Amino acid sequence: MQFRARLTLAPFNFEIITDLPLVAGNLCKMYPDSIRHNESLIDYSLTVTKGQGIRRLFKPQARFFADTQEPFQPLQLQQGYAMLEWGMNWCIAAHEMQYVIIHSAVLAKGDKAILFPAPPGSGKSTLTAYLAFNGWRLLSDEMALILPFSNKVQPFVRPICLKNRSIALAKSWFPTGVFSSIATDTHKGDVVHLSPPAASWQGALQQAEIVAVVFPSYQADTNLDIYSLDQTQAFMQLARNAFNFGVIGQEGFATLTAIIEQVPAFEVQYNDLKAVAAFLEQEVLADAR
Amino acid sequence: MRASQLLLQLFQQPQLALTLSADSWVHLIRLLRQQQQLARYAYLFRQAGVFTQLPQYARHHLRNAEIIADKQYRQVSAEAAELTQLLAPLQVKPVFLKGAAYALQQGLPAGIGRTFSDLDILVPKEQITAVEQRLSVFGFLPEPVSAYDQHYYRKWTHEIPPLRHHSRGTILDIHHNLIPPISGRAPDIRRFWQQLNLTADGYQVLSLPAMTLHSLIHLFFNEDFKKGFRDLTDLHLLFAGFSEQDWEQLLQLAEQTGFMFELMLACRYTSYLLATPIPAWVMQQTEQYQPSKLRLRLLDFIFLRLLSPQHPLLNTYLDQLAALLALIRGHWLKMPPQILFGHLSVKAFCAVRDALFGKHQFSPKRPG
Numbered sequence A: 001m002q003f004r005a006r007l008t009l010a011p012f013n014f015e016i017i018t019d020l021p022l023v024a025g026n027l028c029k030m031y032p033d034s035i036r037h038n039e040s041l042i043d044y045s046l047t048v049t050k051g052q053g054i055r056r057l058f059k060p061q062a063r064f065f066a067d068t069q070e071p072f073q074p075l076q077l078q079q080g081y082a083m084l085e086w087g088m089n090w091c092i093a094a095h096e097m098q099y100v101i102i103h104s105a106v107l108a109k110g111d112k113a114i115l116f117p118a119p120p121g122s123g124k125s126t127l128t129a130y131l132a133f134n135g136w137r138l139l140s141d142e143m144a145l146i147l148p149f150s151n152k153v154q155p156f157v158r159p160i161c162l163k164n165r166s167i168a169l170a171k172s173w174f175p176t177g178v179f180s181s182i183a184t185d186t187h188k189g190d191v192v193h194l195s196p197p198a199a200s201w202q203g204a205l206q207q208a209e210i211v212a213v214v215f216p217s218y219q220a221d222t223n224l225d226i227y228s229l230d231q232t233q234a235f236m237q238l239a240r241n242a243f244n245f246g247v248i249g250q251e252g253f254a255t256l257t258a259i260i261e262q263v264p265a266f267e268v269q270y271n272d273l274k275a276v277a278a279f280l281e282q283e284v285l286a287d288a289r
Numbered sequence B: 001m002r003a004s005q006l007l008l009q010l011f012q013q014p015q016l017a018l019t020l021s022a023d024s025w026v027h028l029i030r031l032l033r034q035q036q037q038l039a040r041y042a043y044l045f046r047q048a049g050v051f052t053q054l055p056q057y058a059r060h061h062l063r064n065a066e067i068i069a070d071k072q073y074r075q076v077s078a079e080a081a082e083l084t085q086l087l088a089p090l091q092v093k094p095v096f097l098k099g100a101a102y103a104l105q106q107g108l109p110a111g112i113g114r115t116f117s118d119l120d121i122l123v124p125k126e127q128i129t130a131v132e133q134r135l136s137v138f139g140f141l142p143e144p145v146s147a148y149d150q151h152y153y154r155k156w157t158h159e160i161p162p163l164r165h166h167s168r169g170t171i172l173d174i175h176h177n178l179i180p181p182i183s184g185r186a187p188d189i190r191r192f193w194q195q196l197n198l199t200a201d202g203y204q205v206l207s208l209p210a211m212t213l214h215s216l217i218h219l220f221f222n223e224d225f226k227k228g229f230r231d232l233t234d235l236h237l238l239f240a241g242f243s244e245q246d247w248e249q250l251l252q253l254a255e256q257t258g259f260m261f262e263l264m265l266a267c268r269y270t271s272y273l274l275a276t277p278i279p280a281w282v283m284q285q286t287e288q289y290q291p292s293k294l295r296l297r298l299l300d301f302i303f304l305r306l307l308s309p310q311h312p313l314l315n316t317y318l319d320q321l322a323a324l325l326a327l328i329r330g331h332w333l334k335m336p337p338q339i340l341f342g343h344l345s346v347k348a349f350c351a352v353r354d355a356l357f358g359k360h361q362f363s364p365k366r367p368g
Helices: A021-030 A077-095 A124-132 A165-173 A198-202 A231-240 A250-262 A273-287 B003-012 B014-019 B022-034 B038-047 B056-090 B098-104 B125-137 B147-156 B208-220 B228-240 B244-257 B260-274 B280-287 B293-306 B317-334 B337-357
Strands: A003-009 A012-018 A044-050 A061-066 A100-109 A112-117 A137-140 A143-146 A152-154 A160-163 A183-186 A189-195 A208-218 A224-228 A265-270 B095-097 B118-122 B140-142 B163-165 B171-175 B196-198 B204-206
Touching: A003 A021, A012 A021, A012 A077, A021 A077, A021 A189, A044 A077, A061 A077, A077 A143, A077 A183, A077 A189, A100 A124, A100 A250, A112 A124, A112 A231, A112 A273, A124 A137, A124 A160, A124 A165, A124 A208, A124 A273, A137 A143, A137 A198, A160 A165, A165 A189, A208 A231, A208 A250, A208 A273, A224 A273, A231 A250, A231 A265, A265 A273, B003 B014, B003 B022, B003 B038, B003 B228, B003 B260, B014 B038, B022 B038, B022 B056, B038 B056, B056 B098, B056 B118, B056 B125, B095 B098, B098 B118, B098 B204, B098 B208, B125 B140, B125 B163, B125 B171, B147 B337, B204 B208, B208 B228, B208 B244, B208 B260, B228 B260, B244 B260, B244 B280, B260 B280, B260 B293, B293 B317, B317 B337
Parallel strands: A012 A044, A112 A208, A208 A265, B095 B204, B118 B171
Antiparallel strands: A003 A012, A044 A061, A100 A112, A100 A137, A100 A143, A143 A152, A152 A208, A160 A189, A183 A189, A224 A265, B095 B118, B140 B163, B163 B171, B196 B204
């Protein structure tokens, strides 16, 4: 049985084809009907399929294809849906060069957005989930699409990828949240995807203006410490998290330096999400013109 | 019209792009991306002055590819500078081949929008071990390959297993000849060492005729034609820049090195599929090297299909048959029967193993 869906994940259109019920089931759960469009022009056609060979009978594999290209090694079948989500990210990072793309979460109140660039393990996705379900609008969990020579960021709304211990936390915080099935034992540990709230999906076409850059860093023993970063530090950290910085060159450099010159940058060490949210709302957003 | 024929037409008449429907663009972009031809077509559309009038969907994808190709175009001279400098103490001046060579010659149409996944250089055979050792000290490390492939490369082929720069990821293929010596057809490489040009920046490349000969030898000695269409368009763009004297030199070099048959194929299929302007006297001279009618028909069956744009969505059973025949032909050309038999036995064993246990389980992996 082959499942096909066209997803309008603004600003891109994907076609997803899969013969894995696990992938089809999770897709239907994670992505609301409102973004299924059959008349859209497909940008990327992606397939997740069962590995071939007799091996599939006793230790089945999932394989990901972007059209005919296979960028990853096969994974275990139960990781098929996570693989698709990563494959979608790969596809954008590998092909889209007309945005400055930062490995970063983006959340906004109204049209004022904050970038949260961070390496894995910094608690970025947990913070993202917390904010998205507490009155913020999710623009992206993984990649910030910045329009060149501006401080405007284009939403790319997708499920939030939660890892390991944050899975149980998120499930207890948002009992009504829509979670994917769990993919265990991946290179990131156990992962689950969480569909963002309706308001985030509805805002998928609404660009926002970057008013601050916050580098989150979860520290079990720190309630809340805030460090203001100077422009050099902030630029270096931002550039380190930029996917296509090396390819787009001058345009990327000019865009990132302009942003850093215009908006404040902080490093926030925390173990209390409420305190972080209060700081962001009362200090950072309040100061933004 | 089949999408592959449409692409062939667009190559010759880029202005036809203005007449296409939105749906056909979806198909074309997909096909061009798979053929790694997006950036080259972007360049053709720009040259024809139609790029800015194309629909937003098409411009979006073409522009993405252009940005990536431009970056590679800029990067290749930095890589060439580093390699040239690293090898200078060995008194080795590498000759840059194929995609890198096209891109290093500013303004050569074959280099614009031409992307490539690895850098190919030619060095003297007796120096190849020293070159390999020196480059490994400076970060070009061997890619993981199976013990069998390692043996196969070193014993039978014209290159050593690829090296990869540990941080930039650049893949480097180091050649000492243009095709595997075991094929019995490898040219006296000194003839090519006598056909060198310097680019404006001082990098060493083959002269236009020698570079073109290498390009066509490479194409017609292949067993895999997934990039056949791209290689054919390379030939078209190279031929298009030929002077009368270049044609004479090409014929002479092909004659001396025994590749008139391949040159005949190149002229035949570029003119047939891309309407490449080839002087009549060249066509006549090369046509003398045509095989019997029956064999020529078989070659036409294979190459007219495989040198057209390919995509699994479009392929018919006949295309698959052509690919199979080309695979057999390519192997046959490269290896004498007793070697081929051994090679195929090992590959068959690996295929059965992968079928049983899954693909990639036994692929050699990079440490870490």
